[in-house]
Amino acid sequence: MSEFHLVIGNKNYSSWSLRAWILMTHLGLNFRETIVPLDTPQTKERIVRYSPSGRVPWLLHGALQVWDSLAICEYIAEVTGRGWPDDPAARAVARSVAAEMHSGFASLRGEWPMNVRARNRHTPMTPGLEADIERIEEIWNDCRSRFGASAGPWLFGEYSIADAMYAPVVFRFNTYGRPQSEGARAYVAAALEDPALQKWLLGAMQEPWTIPREEVGIVA
Ligand SMILES: N[C@@H](CCC(=O)N[C@@H](CS)C(=O)NCC(=O)O)C(=O)O
Numbered sequence: 001m002s003e004f005h006l007v008i009g010n011k012n013y014s015s016w017s018l019r020a021w022i023l024m025t026h027l028g029l030n031f032r033e034t035i036v037p038l039d040t041p042q043t044k045e046r047i048v049r050y051s052p053s054g055r056v057p058w059l060l061h062g063a064l065q066v067w068d069s070l071a072i073c074e075y076i077a078e079v080t081g082r083g084w085p086d087d088p089a090a091r092a093v094a095r096s097v098a099a100e101m102h103s104g105f106a107s108l109r110g111e112w113p114m115n116v117r118a119r120n121r122h123t124p125m126t127p128g129l130e131a132d133i134e135r136i137e138e139i140w141n142d143c144r145s146r147f148g149a150s151a152g153p154w155l156f157g158e159y160s161i162a163d164a165m166y167a168p169v170v171f172r173f174n175t176y177g178r179p180q181s182e183g184a185r186a187y188v189a190a191a192l193e194d195p196a197l198q199k200w201l202l203g204a205m206q207e208p209w210t211i212p213r214e215e216v217g218i219v220a
Pocket residue numbers: 009013014015016017038039043044047054055056057067068069070
């Protein structure tokens with residue numbers, strides 16, 4: 001198989017990059033990794049050398065370019081035959097919750113930017129943020145109780161693209177506050193122990209870059 005080359009943003013801040021990276025890491029794929037630091041005067045020019053959309057993550061496999069986190073996850077699932085649950089009903093729900101994350105949760109994204117290194121940050125609770133958090137807890141509890149609980153710690157038992165899509169939310173809860181429900185708390189705790197997530201965290205810890213506008217919340 002040709003080499004995979006994944007181009008990503010800063011591990012501390014690039015939530016879209018984390019999704020593709022953690023799926024590929026979970027599936028045990030060897031890949032070359034290039035980090036383009038975000039929010040510098042050279043960022044745009046560096047990213048467009050690779051990605052036609054001017055955004056990361058971007059994947060090269062042989063001569064094929066794939067961009068956009070969900071498209072990369074889908075491609076990896078096609079190439080490996082892994083990434084989605086086997087059962088068609090579980091797979092349909094996994095695709096629904098992955099798509100819901102891909103296209104929604106604007107308040108959560110805007111008000112709680114992923115900031116892997118930060119802890120104990122407090123931001124004002126707004127109706128939009130509260131609704132996004134409630135919906136995420138509902139999704140996690142529903143997936144775990146209907147498809148996950150008997151087969152492993154993940155949303156659909158075995159690790160799937162759905163878990164990769166929600167990995168940045170796990171880091172957000174770790175930075176800004178724990179979820180309310182017991183089920184969601186248990187999911188966050190299990191996901192934080194995941195060696196792949198820990199590897200990404202270590203990478204973020206070692207990065208020299210800080211993006212001031214992503215550093216939100218009062219430390220308390
Ligand atoms: N929908 C895209 C969004 C990708 C995206 O917005 N990536 C950000 C980094 S997290 C980016 O490349 N920004 C370019 C820049 O900051 O110049 C995906 O899922 O990959």
